[in-house]
Amino acid sequence: MTLISNNFDSSTKTGKFPCVSCHTECCKEYVIFVNAHDVHRLSKGLEMSPETFLEIYGAKDFSLGIKVKEGLIDLALKQQNSTCEFLEETKDVFRCTVNDFKPGVCKSYPFEMKNGKLTQMSSMMCPVDWDLLEFEKMMKIHLKKDESEWKFYDALVKDWNGNHGVKKSLSEFLKFMLDKVESSLTS
Numbered sequence: 001m002t003l004i005s006n007n008f009d010s011s012t013k014t015g016k017f018p019c020v021s022c023h024t025e026c027c028k029e030y031v032i033f034v035n036a037h038d039v040h041r042l043s044k045g046l047e048m049s050p051e052t053f054l055e056i057y058g059a060k061d062f063s064l065g066i067k068v069k070e071g072l073i074d075l076a077l078k079q080q081n082s083t084c085e086f087l088e089e090t091k092d093v094f095r096c097t098v099n100d101f102k103p104g105v106c107k108s109y110p111f112e113m114k115n116g117k118l119t120q121m122s123s124m125m126c127p128v129d130w131d132l133l134e135f136e137k138m139m140k141i142h143l144k145k146d147e148s149e150w151k152f153y154d155a156l157v158k159d160w161n162g163n164h165g166v167k168k169s170l171s172e173f174l175k176f177m178l179d180k181v182e183s184s185l186t187s
């Protein structure tokens with residue numbers, strides 16, 4: 001099986017790009033939780049309403065779940081047969097169909113920062129090690145941006161829970177969330 005997951009754009013020059021010959025199927029293993037910017041980019045890129053590609057899960061973190069009429073929830077990408085619905089298979093080759101606007105966690109995987117240094121996650125599923133030096137500059141920028149987008153999302157959820165709570169629906173939350181992202185991008 002070959003997975004063209006493209007955590008990085010095709011201009012990445014490396015003779016050692018693990019996704020090209022991957023047999024570990026990270027896109028099948030994980031539930032992909034998303035933040036406000038992820039949903040905004042996917043909605044714009046797919047020209048779809050968030051409801052069409054989002055699944056709701058019971059909140060993982062009870063102090064930060066979204067309070068809506070539907071319950072205390074978190075947002076993730078829909079799956080089909082326990083696989084991200086944006087993963088496409090053609091003749092045993094797997095491809096991310098939303099590569100240009102996929103969620104931050106997909107772009108980050110399998111990297112993280114530890115004590116200011118780029119490292120691979122100890123639990124990573126990749127079949128071989130990544131060349132950290134080659135990806136350091138790109139991933140440091142991305143991980144910083146991703147962290148700031150999750151902070152923005154956490155603040156937005158606290159704001160919503162404090163002001164609206166269980167009185168309003170998920171659809172109303174999604175509109176509130178996308179409006180907040182739009183305002184942040186234009187300010």
Ligand code: SF4
Binds near residue numbers: 003018025026127
């Ligand atoms: S497990 Fe690693 S190598 Fe395989 S597709 Fe995911 S990121 Fe790429």
Ligand code: SF4
Binds near residue numbers: 032087097
């Ligand atoms: S959005 Fe793309 S990279 Fe992320 S899990 Fe789905 S198929 Fe994989």
